[in-house]
Amino acid sequence: MTTNTLLTHIHQKVPLTEADNSLILPYFTPKLLRRRQYLLQEGAICTHLSFVAKGLVKAFNIDEKGIEHISLFGSEGWWISDFGSFVNAVPGMLNIDAIEDTELLMISRENYEELLQKIPKMERYFRILYQNSLVTKDKRLISSITDSAEEKYLGFANNFPQIVQRLPQNLIASYLGLAPETISRIRKRQAK
Amino acid sequence: MTTNTLLTHIHQKVPLTEADNSLILPYFTPKLLRRRQYLLQEGAICTHLSFVAKGLVKAFNIDEKGIEHISLFGSEGWWISDFGSFVNAVPGMLNIDAIEDTELLMISRENYEELLQKIPKMERYFRILYQNSLVTKDKRLISSITDSAEEKYLGFANNFPQIVQRLPQNLIASYLGLAPETISRIRKRQAK
């Protein structure tokens, strides 16, 4: 059951009763995404937060040279959106599409706001979620400024061992801001 | 009054009554920091969140070559901490010190947790605060991966016009992950 993934995930941060569960679930709608299917395209307003129950998606922007820069992967247990666009109800520059067939649970902005108002536990859940996201984003930012190409790659492989295996190297390269060839050479060096 | 800065700041996100004000303030303690004075050093556990009521501070880590990498500036209206260390009560790798004489309002982890539990408006305030922080961090991350040195500098100067003027160029360089000489050359080019 895909909703269980979500409830378990919330429960890890905020204890839920059965009553809570049945209050929360109606706010979400499930959605299936086929490999390569878009969830969001540049210029659109991001109207939903999406919880990835199963599968793998990527969020990316495209620069003036037409090159994709992946800012985020989302696999089981991760939330994905163009957060800036969602929060401010403003057109965004992110695209989101599926790397694997994936199952999502989505919540609209209106439902999100209502959920936070009506169920304080959810306000708390998202506060904690965002708190943790900030910590990991801080680390990534420091890494992107401080680390060499090799350190970036090893750090990523270390932090996301399960995801690395599901990703082609060129997507990892895009996420790390490196050329695909650089990843290839780093791996070769590492093989020794 | 330095506490007004804080209350105003909270009020912008969550309406407060006079009663709220007097509930909230006791959780905070003021602190003065002289220029160059440390608020936090590498290896210590960050025990407080600090709201900058006046002045300017920087948070930075030091790499194995002894080079400072600034991850965050804090001026009036910003919160500063080693967030990872604070949240997980774990020794951190950030240093924080004052660039100008500054006035802080600090809250301890215990008080923070209690404040969130007792005053739902504050749970909401921090959820919104973190939400916004995530949006700006996302932008900075994309910039650090996508942009050239010149674009990074111009983006920073554009986003923080007031702060740029208060900062020596070498600190801006450190924040952007550039060499000070590079900033100097960019500025020269821009002067035309």
Next chain:
DNA sequence: CGGATCGTTGATCAACTTCAACGGTCGTGG
């Protein structure tokens, strides 16, 4: 006055990108 701090400029250097060519694998349509 004298040291510390900051910015500038030029020369060299290193890391990583870009470009190009090639080989392997997979999946889809004929």
Next chain:
DNA sequence: CCACGACCGTTGAAGTTGATCAACGATCCG
């Protein structure tokens, strides 16, 4: 079921951006 194209990774060579190194000048402040 095979063949072709898309996609992905590899390797080598050349090019570029920005870092590093070094010397110098200016300003500020104790």
